[in-house]
Amino acid sequence: MNSLNVQRLRKDFPILKKKVNGHNLIYFDSAATSQKPKQVIDGIKYFYENLNSNPLRSIHYLAERATEAYSDARDKVAKFINAAPEEIVFVRNTTEAINLLSFALPLAKDDIVATTYLEHHSNLLPWFNLRNKGVMVEIVDVDKNMDLDLSYYEDMSEKTKLVTLSHESNVSGTINDAKKISRIAHKKGAMVLVDAAQSVPHLPVDVKELDVDFLAFSGHKMLGPFGIGVLYVRKSISNQLSNFLSGGEMIKSVRLNDVVYADLPNRFEAGTQNIEGAYGLGLAIDYLNAIGMRNVEKYGHALALELFEKMGQIKGLEIYGGKSRNFGAIAAFNVKGLHSHDVAYFLDKKGIAIRSGFHCAQPFVEDKLRVNGACRASLYLYNTSHEIDTFCGELKKIVNTYGRG
Amino acid sequence: MDEDKVYEFLDLYRNPEQFGKPKDFDVEEEGFSESCGDNFTVYLKFDGDSIRDVHFEGSGCIISTVSISKLCSALRGRRRSSVPKMGIDDVKKLLGVKTISMSRARCATVGLDAIKLAVEKTGDE
Numbered sequence: 001m002n003s004l005n006v007q008r009l010r011k012d013f014p015i016l017k018k019k020v021n022g023h024n025l026i027y028f029d030s031a032a033t034s035q036k037p038k039q040v041i042d043g044i045k046y047f048y049e050n051l052n053s054n055p056l057r058s059i060h061y062l063a064e065r066a067t068e069a070y071s072d073a074r075d076k077v078a079k080f081i082n083a084a085p086e087e088i089v090f091v092r093n094t095t096e097a098i099n100l101l102s103f104a105l106p107l108a109k110d111d112i113v114a115t116t117y118l119e120h121h122s123n124l125l126p127w128f129n130l131r132n133k134g135v136m137v138e139i140v141d142v143d144k145n146m147d148l149d150l151s152y153y154e155d156m157s158e159k160t161k162l163v164t165l166s167h168e169s170n171v172s173g174t175i176n177d178a179k180k181i182s183r184i185a186h187k188k189g190a191m192v193l194v195d196a197a198q199s200v201p202h203l204p205v206d207v208k209e210l211d212v213d214f215l216a217f218s219g220h221k222m223l224g225p226f227g228i229g230v231l232y233v234r235k236s237i238s239n240q241l242s243n244f245l246s247g248g249e250m251i252k253s254v255r256l257n258d259v260v261y262a263d264l265p266n267r268f269e270a271g272t273q274n275i276e277g278a279y280g281l282g283l284a285i286d287y288l289n290a291i292g293m294r295n296v297e298k299y300g301h302a303l304a305l306e307l308f309e310k311m312g313q314i315k316g317l318e319i320y321g322g323k324s325r326n327f328g329a330i331a332a333f334n335v336k337g338l339h340s341h342d343v344a345y346f347l348d349k350k351g352i353a354i355r356s357g358f359h360c361a362q363p364f365v366e367d368k369l370r371v372n373g374a375c376r377a378s379l380y381l382y383n384t385s386h387e388i389d390t391f392c393g394e395l396k397k398i399v400n401t402y403g404r405g
Numbered sequence: 406m407d408e409d410k411v412y413e414f415l416d417l418y419r420n421p422e423q424f425g426k427p428k429d430f431d432v433e434e435e436g437f438s439e440s441c442g443d444n445f446t447v448y449l450k451f452d453g454d455s456i457r458d459v460h461f462e463g464s465g466c467i468i469s470t471v472s473i474s475k476l477c478s479a480l481r482g483r484r485r486s487s488v489p490k491m492g493i494d495d496v497k498k499l500l501g502v503k504t505i506s507m508s509r510a511r512c513a514t515v516g517l518d519a520i521k522l523a524v525e526k527t528g529d530e
């Protein structure tokens with residue numbers, strides 16, 4: 001595991017020095033939100049001390065600087081996923097990106113939206129809401145290894161207008177073949193949206209290579225601040241979209257009976273934006289680029305293999321991930337005989353942070369894992385082999401003391 | 406930290422009192438905690454103004470299961486009118502703990518809320 005120097009980069013994350021309940025913090029909850037390096041934390045302070053003002057509006061020195069900062073951030077995001085700057089719409093998070101599309105896409109009665117069983121609620125509910133317009137929502141199934149049933153796409157109806165799927169599931173860790181699915185969907189005339197909330201932080205993502213029409217992700221899961229996310233919109237499709245929010249900066253000209261709307265991306269960025277957030281996200285991208293996303297991916301893959309291998313040796317665990325063709329360092333599991341909250345509570349006493357419950361993917365957890373909650377350990381570039389050992393050691397103790405394996 | 410005490414209740418968690426659907430009951434009500442996935446049903450049998458028996462079914466974490474189990478035992482024979490006034494402090498008393506952290510408060514009250522609803526539902530009789 002030497003694709004990156006983990007001991008050196010850990011020093012960039014002040015929070016990792018914290019003691020929790022008397023133990024060194026082991027943060028295994030990065031799928032919920034990542035920790036932030038000091039480059040991002042200090043950068044946000046720098047923004048407020050040196051650049052702060054409302055961009056795009058005023059013409060004074062500071063407004064110039066803020067406008068520049070905002071536009072640089074957009075350029076960085078665009079380059080990061082191989083898009084053009086105008087194809088990058090800043091939003092609050094993945095949830096807002098998907099909701100925006102659910103309002104803006106020209107979907108009508110009897111059109112089909114195909115989403116999947118692996119989705120976070122944020123890629124289900126916005127589409128369920130369209131049912132009252134007569135839009136039909138179909139759910140692509142998964143097999144026992146948590147891989148998507150690709151035959152659905154081969155056989156899908158011509159009425160399918162949108163295919164939407166997560167690139168990486170936040171529960172099973174499955175990494176879906178978005179490129180292949182996109183190719184099939186396009187052949188059938190459907191548009192493709194990829195929820196990349198869990199993939200953009202962990203692997204190189206290239207929208208041209210995946211050939212998708214829309215891609216959504218959140219800054220806070222990729223070392224950036226809260227409150228900033230991205231919706232990539234393929235430029236050639238943007239004129240098919242209707243407006244979402246209306247107000248300042250999304251127009252070219254407003255007369256009382258004649259409004260001319262701005263082009264992409266401003267048309268979807270009504271009102272004063274989260275400039276601090278965009279700036280911080282740009283810094284997070286700088287940080288990831290300095291390591292190299294290939295290295296981040298390699299390291300994550302090595303962590304994932306080690307995690308599943310070591311957890312696999314603990315009797316009394318049920319492990320739900322690590323079986324699909326391709327997967328990330330996200331391990332959902334239960335200790336036999338214990339509720340996930342209780343396991344999370346015991347681990348927290350040892351300074352280990354994991355997530356428990358439904359993970360905002362209740363249909364998947366209930367119908368596919370067939371449990372009423374699961375624990376989830378999710379790792380990122382600052383986690384170590386040694387932490388995996390400590391985690392597995394504590395897990396073993398919990399199994400032996402309280403489990404019923 | 407005295408939440409730790411709750412974990413003395415592991416035996417009760419494994420073999421809870423008042424567990425199972427009774428043959429004879431007047432009202433049933435569901436209790437659900439979406440963040441945890443706790444899912445319980447409570448069954449109440451009344452005897453005029455008092456509660457003759459309370460049972461529950463379902464599953465959840467240790468705190469929610471032990472809380473609902475102890476509540477069911479404690480409420481047998483009590484007056485219906487005592488239920489609406491109950492709150493998390495009563496659950497804490499039953500558990501013998503002084504504090505319950507914010508993130509676990511819902512676990513402690515999921516059963517109580519269901520029982521309250523059931524009593525409310527039958528209030529006019």
Ligand SMILES: Cc1ncc(COP(=O)(O)O)c(C=O)c1O
Nearest residue numbers: 093094095120122166170197218
């Ligand atoms: C796969 C996936 N999609 C969407 C989301 C929602 O992200 P956000 O809460 O930042 O909008 C998450 C976050 O948990 C996720 O893991």
